Amino acid sequence: MAAPSDSGPSLVRLSISLPARLFRQLDAMVAERAVANRSAMIAELIRAELAAHSARERPETxxxxxxxxxxxxxxxxxxxxxxxxxxxxxxxxxxxxxxxxxxxxxxxxxxxxxxxxxxxxxxxxxxxxxxxxxxxxxxxxxxxxxxxx
The missing domain is CATH 3.30.70.1150 (ACT-like. Chain A, domain 2)
Structure with missing residues (x-):
């Protein structure tokens, strides 16, 4: 799947496969944190990992x-x-x-x-x-x- 461009859509659809146990854990986390949906939870997790990755890969960030x-x-x-x-x-x-x-x-x-x-x-x-x-x-x-x- 191509990445969206700056002039492209502001929202893209992503399909992923997860082991059943991980999927159930994700659903439990969504419910416990009262997050709107799985997509919002996954976006939050990705943002946190991207910030951590940026700190490791670009120490001047x-x-x-x-x-x-x-x-x-x-x-x-x-x-x-x-x-x-x-x-x-x-x-x-x-x-x-x-x-x-x-x-x-x-x-x-x-x-x-x-x-x-x-x-x-x-x-x-x-x-x-x-x-x-x-x-x-x-x-x-x-x-x-x-x-x-």
Missing amino acids: ELAGTITLIYRTDSGRVRHALAQTQQDAMAEIISSQHVFLGDDRSLEVLVVKGPAQRLHALCDDFRKIRGLEQCRLVTAGATHPAEPA
Whole structure:
């Protein structure tokens, strides 16, 4: 099937074959997430994979996303190291939100924007902090206007 051109249709039909078990899992996901239909769910999954692929294949690609951190708040050393790492990345960190989870744990979500390579390196810098329980980067795609769905 030929790819649609910029002047061609904004929607194309795609036929795929899936193992029955995978098909049932897809339908369950569509229902659980209350997505409009399978096509919308598959498009969402493809967009996420394309963003991840772009980050791997083109490290200079500008991305936006979040870094989620979970850590124990009873360690001043951890908080200090996190603050220092954030200060060193002020060009990439747009915003942050901090929430106390209880049990002396905190959740911090950083909204980030920058080259894919730099965002992955920043996440790696956080992972080096002893006492950090979880660190996850999720990219939302390029910072330029999205292409039509």
